[in-house]
Amino acid sequence: MNGYLEKLTSYVDTIRSIQETIITNIILIGQIPSPTFKEKRRANAFLERLSELQVDECTIDGYRNPIGIIRGTSDTKPPIFVIAHLDTLFHKDIDHNFKIKENSIIGPGITDNSIGVGVLVSLPEIFRILDLRFESDIVLGGVIQSIGKGNLRGIRHLIKTWSTPIRAGICIEGTELGRLNYYSSGMIRCEVDCTITTGYEWEQKFKPNAILVLNEVINQLLQLRMPQRPRSRIIIGKISGGQKHGTIAYSATLGFEIQSDSSKMVKSIFKDVKDIMEGVGHEYEVELKLKTISNLNAAKLKYNHPLVKSTVAVMHELGLKPTSGPSESELSIFLSRKIPAVTLGITFGKNEQEKDAQVEIEPMFKGIAQIIGVLMAIDSGVCDE
Amino acid sequence: MSKSWIETNTFHYSDFNDLDNLVKMKKSKNLAISLCLPTLNEEKTIAKEIIFMKSELMTRYPLLDEIIVIDSGSTDRTLEVAKAYGADIYEADSILSRLNKFKGKGENLWKALHVTKGDIIIYLDADIKNIHHRFAYGLLGPLLLSDNIKYSKAFYDRPIATGKNKIRPTGGGRVTELVIRPLFSLFFPELTQILQPLSGEYAGYREIFEKIPFPIGYGIETSMILDICEKWGLDVIAQVDLDKRIHRNQDTKALGKMAFAILKTFFNRIEKAELINLKTEMFDEIIQYYLVKDEFKPDTMKFEGFERPPMIEIPEYLEKYKK
Incomplete structure (x- = not known):
């Protein structure tokens, strides 16, 4: 996996070449209403889609978080978690049919976090087209009950009950591309x-x-x-x-x-x-x-932590300017358990909490390449010191 | 009345969920398949249809060989959006341009026969808000898996009775229930088994489509059923439950215009079949009234009922396909 930085810009074009599949995943999952505590239908669609993409193992944990596991080449390396929360702020009676324009997708919950979930589901296909194999197992987790009164119950349970050590975590959020969260208040x-x-x-x-x-x-x-x-x-x-x-x-x-x-x-x-x-x-x-x-609880990685430094390098390679701030999300659960983790954004958007929330399509390909870069960095051992 | 048709020729899209098998059948029968989307100002929905179909039925499961958009003169960005997502786009007027030009869905579908290369053509309306690839593979299923079925038509909302004494509404729209079903009941009772004869989504073999005339406007769905039944019988038709379809709701005045065009097509057909004898020519204008400042004002619209002849009679088509 060494030398991954140089490959990243070419990855952007390759990822763009399957834009229909990525957008279809975003729509298929995002159009299913998923208010906190009522994520079951979206969770089922998440699993169904992963199994259609022939992910090695598709399952639901004891708290009903849907999970896909892509088996790695090593028997000894701990797994890397990539997660996105499945719940949105929008009630099931709101029209969830998305609109697609030439360079944008519009619909309730698209920024937070339907685009993140759609990208997560697309990762197996993206790994395939980029011909990527990882040493670690990659655990793709759609976590439930994150927002508001959900109080991050899904991710808390997933991490708490995972039976082996976890190498690192990447939390995917829809917006904004360039965000780099590595500490939580x-x-x-x-x-x-x-x-x-x-x-x-x-x-x-x-x-x-x-x-x-x-x-x-x-x-x-x-x-x-x-x-x-x-x-x-x-x-x-x-x-x-x-x-x-x-x-x-x-x-x-x-x-x-x-x-x-x-x-x-x-x-x-x-x-x-x-x-x-x-x-x-x-x-x-x-x-x-x-x-x-x-x-x-407050928890943080230091700015000079190898994961943060590697993420910054990946972002710079892709021409992205990292913006840091605290994140009160799934990140804090990883960090509070001493698992190195970052939160990354996929693209640019607007009207975030509105029914006509909107995300841009083109920047998404860089956002995905950035996730691949950070995954490759973790898999190469930056968090293992 | 044949009671078995509705039992033997009615399917649910989930009967055809095994897309690998559909691809296998397509290959073994050596068929090309075209998807045609007729449009008029559909910039809000067209991209989603193209993206879904390309991703699922071209990239992941190679069922479709082409997606074409035939446009009646959109004034919004329908064509730009369709092109951006990789569909082949055509303006209806530029196809067979030596012929008189008409505007209408039927005109677009007819001209699609000339520009598509598929042995099977799927026609989907471009205004489906909840588009899913089942709309296409559900219609393809009966055509690929059966040797007899040549034309498949959509219906929606699971309208079939689920068991003894469990009757649910057929899900037909207002024009279906108030116009078409009564007419079918009067003249062709066996056709009442087609639950939603006006649904805008259907697929069929070229060998069928090229041999029937196409009304240029709203009458196309009705005439297609009548003509296919007359030439090949009801048994070549299948109907497929595609679950839910969300589309634009039309007001009563618009539905009135649709009903007028359908009635005209229907009467032409039954007169030709010598089922009735009209003593006088029918008028070709629908007259509707609006209340404008305490005054009733008529609003008329002309439906001349033009029909395109079977495509197989067009010399350019014969030349292109070496018929």
Whole structure:
């Protein structure tokens, strides 16, 4: 596998030559709705497609993650994982029929993460056309229950129950091409429900307003002092509540995340948040329920880790400029178990969380070549030191 | 009425899922297969159809020898998109250009006979939102696996009763249920077994298509069934359940125009077959009314009912295929 860097640019053209197959895989899988906790149909299609492509072993793990294994040439090298999450933000009743233009694919969930899953399913065919064999087994995993309340359950289970050591992991995300994530922040994702008990209608004017109570919570969260080091912050992400314009809101919900480079700091801030909830609840005589939706420990590779350095070299070879940032995704599960891993983007896109999300087709071929390059680097032993 | 046809000649696309076997049959019969997509402003859906068919039925399973797009004069980017994804594109007017020019789906299908090279031709509408390669291999299945079947036609939404007392709707559209089925029941009851006679997806052997006339517009599906049945009998026809098809919904006025063209084609056929005797010529304009500022205004559209003769009567075609 040595000398793989020089081959990468020629790989782009070869990969482009089977663009119909890659796009077909993206559509076949992406057009199946797959909201978190309801990924079964997409998981079945994922497996069916891998078995059609004659992947050596196609199976479902104990948590219903579909997996394909391409057997390597070595009996001793641990497997390399390439994974993409199967779930999307879009409800099953939304029209999932994609549109294809001359250089783009449009449809709900295409950026996050249907294009990633379609590319993952295409890898066996891409290896075949590039005439690539790896020493390690390549494990292609479509992981379920990643987003939001899924709390990365699929990947947690897959890694936790895998019986052998894992050589390294590559997480595929639809966008943006050039992203290179190699560290993840510590995070606790919370939801606060404020409920006002209701009785007779005449009581209404004496009751507190759930939205205003949450407004007070927000004010107090914003007054918390966030340290610069370790870098920490609270992101207020979602709010909903009330029934109609002229009626006091009896219920409201606030969603937010505590993020920090240090898991310890996240826990410390979470304690402060709990104190705020208790205080506001007491002051307004309302019930504030604080729920933890998901949590992650901070974990990172160093920038000079051989996997990061090799990935940067691959990207430079393909004319890509690496952009780094923390990732609160499957990456953190690999890293927290001391498995070197990176997250890579496939192409450029827009309207990410909208029904008309769009990805560009042409940059995708470089995005795929980049994954091949990193796989070859790992297989050549960069993570084995 | 033959009761067995619907039982013996009705299939589900999954009966033909073994694509390796279809490829084997194609090779053993030494056949070429063409896919034809007639278009008019289909830039939103055409790319997906071409990509699916190329990937699955050309690259992975070599069933199709060519994909051609025949266009009636699109004003959007249909042709550019089709070309970008590797289809052979033709403007209908440029084929057999010495002949009078007409616009219509039937015209495109007829001209496809002149430019395709396949022994079997698959015609698929280009506006299918949920396109899948089953639309093509499902129609090919009966043609390749049976020696008798020469023409296969799609139906959708699993309309067959699944057992005793389990009756489900046939899934026919409004024009089928309000126009075609009553007419078939009156004049050709055995044809009512064809569940969706107006479906726009069908495939057949060239030797069949080249010997029948093609109405240039909406009447093409109806005339095809009537003519094939008259010449070769119902037993050469198969119908295949292709599951779900999502397409554009048409308003009632548009369906009225479609029904008018179909009725005209139908009456021409039954008059020729001496099943009725019309005492007067039929008119060739449909008149529909719109309410414009409290006033009813007529909107007329002419359907002259032109038909192309069997392609085998065209000298250029005879020359090209050395008939």
